Each structure stands twice: as C-alpha cells, then as structure tokens.
Amino acid sequence: MALRFYNTLSRSIEPFTPGVPGRVSMYTCGPTIWNYAHIGNFRTFLFEDLLRRWLEARGLRVFHVMNLTDVDDRIIKEAGARGLPIREFTEPFAQAFFEDRDFLRIRPAHAYPRATDFIAEMIRLVQGLLAKGVAYQGDDRSVYFAIQRFPAYGQLSQLDRRSLKAGASGRVSTDEYDKENAQDFVLWKAARPEDEAVAAAWDAPFGRGRPGWHLECSAMALALLAREGLGEVLDIHAGGVDLIFPHHEDEIAQSCAFTGASHFARVWLHGEFLNVRGTKMSKRFGNITTPRDLKADGVDAGALRL
Numbered sequence: 001m002a003l004r005f006y007n008t009l010s011r012s013i014e015p016f017t018p019g020v021p022g023r024v025s026m027y028t029c030g031p032t033i034w035n036y037a038h039i040g041n042f043r044t045f046l047f048e049d050l051l052r053r054w055l056e057a058r059g060l061r062v063f064h065v066m067n068l069t070d071v072d073d074r075i076i077k078e079a080g081a082r083g084l085p086i087r088e089f090t091e092p093f094a095q096a097f098f099e100d101r102d103f104l105r106i107r108p109a110h111a112y113p114r115a116t117d118f119i120a121e122m123i124r125l126v127q128g129l130l131a132k133g134v135a136y137q138g139d140d141r142s143v144y145f146a147i148q149r150f151p152a153y154g155q156l157s158q159l160d161r162r163s164l165k166a167g168a169s170g171r172v173s174t175d176e177y178d179k180e181n182a183q184d185f186v187l188w189k190a191a192r193p194e195d196e197a198v199a200a201a202w203d204a205p206f207g208r209g210r211p212g213w214h215l216e217c218s219a220m221a222l223a224l225l226a227r228e229g230l231g232e233v234l235d236i237h238a239g240g241v242d243l244i245f246p247h248h249e250d251e252i253a254q255s256c257a258f259t260g261a262s263h264f265a266r267v268w269l270h271g272e273f274l275n276v277r278g279t280k281m282s283k284r285f286g287n288i289t290t291p292r293d294l295k296a297d298g299v300d301a302g303a304l305r306l
Contacts, residue, residue, distance in 0.1 A: 040281030157245035214250035237265035
C-alpha cells in the first residue's frame, strides 16, 4: 500500500512519491535556541520523529535536516541584556535541546545547521533575488522580498491576495507577524548598534547586516540538498501549524523565486498545538513545561511520547 499524507499545500490526502526513488529529503524546522524548548515544541518534534521512523520502516533512506535558529530578534535582545555575543548566549540552549531530544528518544537528524554557519549561502540567495528583480533595497537599507512580484504568494496559507499590501507602506522587518499584516518581508536587515554589540552583523555586497528569520531555512535547505545531490525541491517539509504563515509561506516564495522551481517541497506536513486547558502551550502564556522538568519529576519518557 502506498504511503499517503495530508498535504497542507493542497489541503488533501495524496500518495507520497519521493523525487529520488528510495530516498527521502526531509526538512523540519527546529528550535530557536534562546531558551529551553517546552513539550509543546517537542510535540512537533515527536510527530516528526514518528514520521521519520515510519519512512525508514518502509525501507526508505531518509536524509533529515533540522535547523537551529541562532540569530533572530529575540536572541539579539536577550544576548544584549546579558552582555554576551550570540554564539556564547545560544550554545547552552543548543546543548540543552540535544539533551532533551535524547531523553525523549528522538532520533538525531543527519544535519543540524545553524543559521550563523550559512551566512555566505544566505548572501548568495539575496543577491540572486535582487538580480531577478523580486527583491529590493528599502530606504532603511534593508533588503525586502516584493510579494506582488511572486504571483503564487499565499498558496500555502491560502491568503486572499487582494488584501495583501506591498511597497514602502507595506513592509515588515520583524521576524514574526500576524496573518492580517501580510506585507513585503525582510530578507536582510541592515545592521543596528544592538546587532553589532552581540556579534550579529556580517558584511554583504548590499550592506552590512544580518539575515531575516525566513531567509535562513531556505538557504540552509538548498545548500544541504545540493551537497547530497537531491536537487532543489524537498520531498517533505514539516513543522508546527504556527509556521504555515508567515514562515513557510515566505520560504516558498524566496526559494521558488530563486531556483525557478514550481515547488519548494512536494509535501508540507504540520503538527497541531499541544493545548493546556484549551489554550496552546506557549512561553507567552506562561503555561509551559519542559522535558527537563518532567525528567526531574521522574516522568518516564515513554509515557510522554505516548
């Protein structure tokens, strides 16, 4: 019997056929290492672990990539408050994530790229988008993706394109924003004093700065696909439902505009939230529990997985 998945892109159940027979490229959005990951985050990582185990049990050879976001607005703010460069600030949280992963018996990914190790690839991607005319430099010296120049924008999240804003009055430079505020999104943020203070700025032909959050995953995925000889389209891209928009929508736009491919991933899979008394588990709501908390309380990892 063929494997079938519910593809977020088509909103339908489809048979799964990898691009390279017998092999599966799978990219899963990992943690932003600015704090400890909670079990709501790990609900998604456990779903992806089960997915991978099932693929491998079917005899498929999986190449699994999970990124670690080690530069974004929150990291820069927290590192600045502690007077630390971002690498020194994020390293303990990266190691804590690996410890929690092992406690929960999640199979390690084959690659854990960190955003700060792929700056050159991100710069090349931005250069390519500028050359193709789908990106532009704003008056703030940051580089933005022009969503109106990518006709397929909104396909994953099923946004109404008539409501989308564009241009100087419709730009957003923060890493996260609400669905109601779909606008040209930032690819490369012009360096600010707070970025420089924590070693979060790099030289680029279009100006010193740092990557936007959405840019990071596209550059890392494309680079690692190329290294493995797996083309420019992922077989599976997975994450939590909160990443459908804007993060995964923006990944599709910049990746497809850069490569010319019609898809960035053949199948998009998204896990639902872990809810606590009807409210999603989130640091913002203060209702989080971490794997290390449960481990300290003597909770069995198998019980949590179940």
